[in-house]
């Protein structure tokens with residue numbers, strides 16, 4: 001499609017800002033409607049594996065990501081006392097680095113600056129209030145009083161996607177897995193030069209992930225009732241109680257956690273939109289379409305791959321409907337494979353019975369998945 005398109009991106013998170021950058025760089029007119037009043041991504045870190053970094057390079061922000069984060073290429077497996085059990089080299093996609101850890105706010109700033117520099121318009125504190133797709137365009141009213149007609153509306157609006165609810169009601173509401181993730185940022189220990197995964201018994205695994213020269217985050221997953229919330233006065237103590245079996249670097253990291261408000265607790269849910277991800281000229285992408293558990297650290301990677309491939313499909317195909325069909329055909333198998341394997345890893349690590357299909361997936365395992373995922377997306 002040679003003509004510049006008008007594209008409205010609903011959600012200015014990791015996927016939405018990546019798409020806005022890719023499309024604006026290709027000459028399209030892009031507006032991002034983001035509900036939050038400002039860039040206030042959670043103050044914890046995120047792993048960007050090589051396939052995500054490959055996308056970052058394609059949209060021109062790899063150097064900024066590397067400067068803001070901490071690059072590493074080896075996964076270290078430890079026992080609860082910190083004794084090293086294995087060191088597993090991580091693959092690269094092309095010449096992209098193997099992995100970085102990066103503070104989420106830093107990644108958000110890099111992506112927002114890139115989208116703005118490319119010419120996209122970012123509207124904070126804004127959401128869609130009305131939407132009507134007549135097959136040739138989408139008429140949208142926004143909460144900031146703006147309205148317009150768009151060639152394409154993209155729902156990069158996260159796991160709770162209001163656009164998904166608009167298309168499908170509650171049919172694909174997030175499904176709670178029974179597990180929750182605890183994360184907290186602490187000073188980086190000198191020996192943490194890449195992800196250090198310490199395994200305890202079946203119900204305890206802790207990850208230390210470097211995100212800058214100075215900082216790393218401690219993350220751990222536990223079975224919890226859906227309505228459980230940490231005690232705001234003693235969340236740090238509750239985390240320490242759950243990790244009592246660890247005596248090595250994990251225990252040392254916990255001694256630095258003194259503020260309960262620094263502990264971020266997230267329920268782990270999954271979304272699988274089985275129906276088409278696009279209806280007419282409205283499309284769901286990233287977590288809105290296929291949120292997965294974080295066990296392969298690939299959720300954001302899948303979102304940014306979705307974004308880049310959507311931009312490439314719009315460039316390659318004759319019109320918007322053809323581009324959406326081609327995009328979905330290319331993205332669905334890979335994103336759902338990641339989702340299924342992530343879920344299987346969660347079950348395996350937590351001692352939850354697995355299905356024969358999951359057992360087959362688990363033969364690939366986390367190290368094998370890293371190799372699959374550096375194949376072209």
Ligand SMILES: Cc1cc2nc3c(=O)[nH]c(=O)nc-3n(C[C@H](O)[C@H](O)[C@H](O)COP(=O)(O)OP(=O)(O)OC[C@H]3O[C@@H](n4cnc5c(N)ncnc54)[C@H](O)[C@@H]3O)c2cc1C
Nearest residue numbers: 011013014015035047127157158286287294297299300301
């Ligand atoms: C505990 C945990 C750890 C994780 N760790 C990793 C990791 O290490 N590596 C990795 O790759 N992935 C990881 N993920 C997954 C990753 O965070 C998500 O997959 C990724 O953020 C999805 O990107 P997205 O753009 O689809 O959605 P989001 O990044 O969630 O962005 C959605 C955006 O939409 C906005 N929005 C919501 N409602 C509206 C509305 N009504 N109007 C306008 N805007 C709206 C939100 O404010 C938000 O900015 C993790 C997830 C969890 C839960």
